[in-house]
Amino acid sequence: MRKKIAILGSTGSVGCQVLDIIDKFPNQFEVLLLSASKVSEKLINQIKRFKPKYVYLKEYANLDGVKVLSGREGIKETASLYADLFVNAVSGIDGVEFTYHLLQNGKTLATANKEAIVCLGEILGEKFKEIIPLDSEHSAIYQTLENINFEYVKNIYLTSSGGPFLNKDLKEFKNITVEEALNHPKWSMGRKITIDSATLLNKGLEVIEAHYLFNIPYENLKVVIHPQSIIHGLVELIDGNICAHLSDTDMRFPISYALFYPERKDVGLKKLNLFEIQKLEFFEPDTKKFPLLKLAIEIGKKGGAYPIVLTVADEIAVNKFLEGKIGFLDIYKVIDETLNKASFEKPKSLEDILYIIEKTKQIVGGIVC
Ligand SMILES: NC(=O)c1ccc[n+]([C@@H]2O[C@H](COP(=O)([O-])OP(=O)(O)OC[C@H]3O[C@@H](n4cnc5c(N)ncnc54)[C@H](OP(=O)(O)O)[C@@H]3O)[C@@H](O)[C@H]2O)c1
Structure with missing residues (x-):
């Protein structure tokens, strides 16, 4: 029996390397789901090559020959599919809800998305024992x-x-x-x-x-x-x-x-x-x-909420640096100022975490536009 694999973030650096190995062992793996934030040439080529039954997209788009899941509901649907292994190779905070629902559903998860571990640690720590880490260290x-x-x-x-x-x-x-x-x-x-x-x-x-x-x-x-x-x-x-x-x-x-x-x-x-x-x-x-x-x-x-605030502030500051809007040393300043301004209760649920993420985005937005 071939192992059914679902790859979240299949068009990224980690995702492509996962597919690179799967491609060499067609008798051992079957790709159940591919996922990306958007439709791209890379994604279309992956669909042609690996013929998944499902594709998850952040925002819905029609794709021939596959069932498209999207948005927050789509994350829940993705996490309820039957796969032998889910790989979370989504970049940044967008990986949080995937990891949450996959672990809550008892799925086998290999994850590179460290941001989700950092953000969910206070509420899901016990379930992390089941994770196979993909970060090299x-x-x-x-x-x-x-x-x-x-x-x-x-x-x-x-x-x-x-x-x-x-x-x-x-x-x-x-x-x-x-x-x-x-x-x-x-x-x-x-x-x-x-x-x-x-x-x-x-x-x-x-x-x-x-x-x-x-x-x-x-x-x-x-x-x-x-x-x-x-x-x-x-x-x-x-x-x-x-x-x-x-x-x-x-x-x-x-x-x-x-x-x-x-x-x-x-x-x-x-x-x-x-x-x-x-x-x-x-x-x-x-x-x-x-x-x-x-x-x-x-x-x-x-x-408490601090690791979440750190993760969000960093993600936005890094994007601003990549866009040329702030300097390299400003990344620290933006994060430090956000941490000083943020004050949240310790999260107890996914909804608390999503609330902290949204509010932190607003705080960072006030520091760097
Ligand atoms: N790259 C490495 O060698 C490495 C090593 C260790 C750990 N990690 C960790 O692995 C994760 C991925 O890193 P990466 O370097 O592979 O990132 P990347 O090259 O930027 O790829 C990110 C992937 O996530 C997808 N994505 C983004 N937002 C999404 C969303 N809302 N829903 C579904 N898919 C979404 C992207 O799709 P689009 O292509 O459509 O944007 C892309 O496929 C990060 O947490 C990183 O820290 C990476």
Whole structure:
């Protein structure tokens, strides 16, 4: 029997890499649903190639030969379909409702959408145990923890390449262009996560994601700069042993792990040649240069509505930067000012979270138009 897969965000960087692997194993996978925000040539080509029964679109559009689901009702319908695996590769806050309904319906979910984990952590934390992480660092830790009794875990280390500005002088940060910030040294990703990787806020979101996914206190979560990006995660045990996960820098490693889970398959990716690795370096992050990393961890510790406010403010600020409306350093300023202005009760439901998201959008709108 072929595994039925539903891919949310199929036209994006992660989504296309999921389909890249599925395409190589037509006898093992069947695509039940594709999804994107809008109709595009890429989506049309994917529909022709993979012949899904359903397509989810943010806004309804007629498409020949498939049942189109759309809007908020469509998210609920999507989450009630029968699939062996749902992949959430939607970018940003739009991934929140998908993850919520999929987990509430007990579906098997592999997710790259860290924003949903960060926003839903306060209300759905318990259900996160069922998730197969797709973020490379979290997949690395998940794989490392496979054979470890969690009571022996002392610390979890998330590695970061340091992004394109690791060695840039702070004095030059004010002149950073969109093009420079999009030029990540190790990973080719969607635009939003690439900018988050340049400010290191991405790593801050990943710390919050790890806190909720692995149910581990912030004190035991460490970030280490590792420019070679060969080690993706480390687990330190109480006896001082440290177990590490290594692979080439390619998202298809965590993706193939999730697609074939609990089995493993050689999908033909470039393997690490240990004899070619000249050095492995580890540094402490410079939070003067990258204050968003420190801020995100503080916000994670505060919990409540704060991680949601952070996520929304960042998404809007990054879009404004990409549109050329604010500078690189303004991303921090917009987020910080939003966090100072926002005051919300701890969310108890999805509706509370959606309310916080909408109200935060209004606050950010008043700061940056
Ligand atoms: N890229 C990576 O290597 C990587 C690594 C780790 C984690 N992640 C995480 O994975 C997620 C996706 O990242 P990405 O880089 O793949 O983003 P991306 O390239 O920008 O792709 C985003 C995808 O989401 C779709 N989408 C956006 N809004 C939607 C909506 N309301 N309903 C349905 N689909 C929607 C987009 O459709 P359109 O094409 O129509 O806009 C596109 O297919 C993010 O949370 C990111 O942090 C990515």
